[in-house]
Amino acid sequence: MTLRIAVCLLVMVLTGCATTPRAPSVSGDPVIATDIAWQQHAEQLGQLQAWRLSGRIGARQDQQAWNAGLEWRQTDDLYEIDLLSPFGSKLAHFSGNEQGVFLTNSKGQTAFAETPEQLMTQLLGFSLPLAGMRYWVRGLPEPGIQHQRLELNKAGRLSQLSQSGWEVDYLQYQSVAGVDLPKRLKMSHEEIGVTLVIKDWAAPVHD
Secondary structure (H helix, E strand, O other), rough: OOHHHHHHHHHHHHHHHOOOOOOOOHHOHHHHHHHHHHHHHHHHHHHHEEEEEEEEEEEEEEEEEEEEEEEEEEEEEEEEEEOOOOOOEEEEEEEOOOEEEEEEEEEEEEEEEHHHHHHHHEEEEEEEEHHHHHHHHHOOOOOOOOEEEEEEEOOOEEEEEEEEOEEEEEEEEEEEEEEEEEEEEEEEOEEEEEEEEEEEOOOOOOO
16 A cells, blocks of 8 residues: 555544434433423422412313312412402312311301312312322422323423323413423323413412
C-alpha cells in the first residue's frame, strides 16, 4: 500500500467518524422525560395534604341528570363537602374521615354512616367514590389501589386513569401557584357519568 493510499484511507475513516450521527442520549428520550416530569409532579402533589376547591359537578344515570355547585375542603384525612343549588343554598353537607361521615341535608336533618357512599346513595340514588376522588381531583391515582391504566400527556400529567372500576379523563389543567391542577375532568362507571369543572383552587389552606 502506497503512502498516498494510506493517507486517503485515514482521511476517509476520520471523516466518517466525525459525520456519523450519535445515538440519542437517554436524557433526551421524550418518553423518559415525560416519566421523570410525572414522578416529580406526583411527588409535589402528594405533599399537598390541605386544599380547597370550588366548582360544579354534574352526573347522569340512565335518563336522569343531576348537577350542583361543589365546595370541597380537605385537611389530611378530614374532609367537608358542600353540594349547592344554582342559587347557592346548601343542599347537603358531608363531613367525615376514615372513621365515618355525617350528612346534614337542607332541612337540617343529620345522618351518619361508615362511608360517604352509603349516604350518597340514600340522597342521590347513586354514589361517588370519594376515597378515590380525594386523589383524582388533584390528578393522582389513589395509592395502594391497583390501577388498570395510567396515561400521561406530553407534560407528564395524567390524561387518563382507570382505577376502582372508574374511568377518569383529564380534559384541562390550570396552574395554581406554579402547580398544575385539574380544571375539567370526566368520570364514568357502568351507567354513571360524572363531569367536574373546578373553577377555583386554594392550596394550601390556612384557617
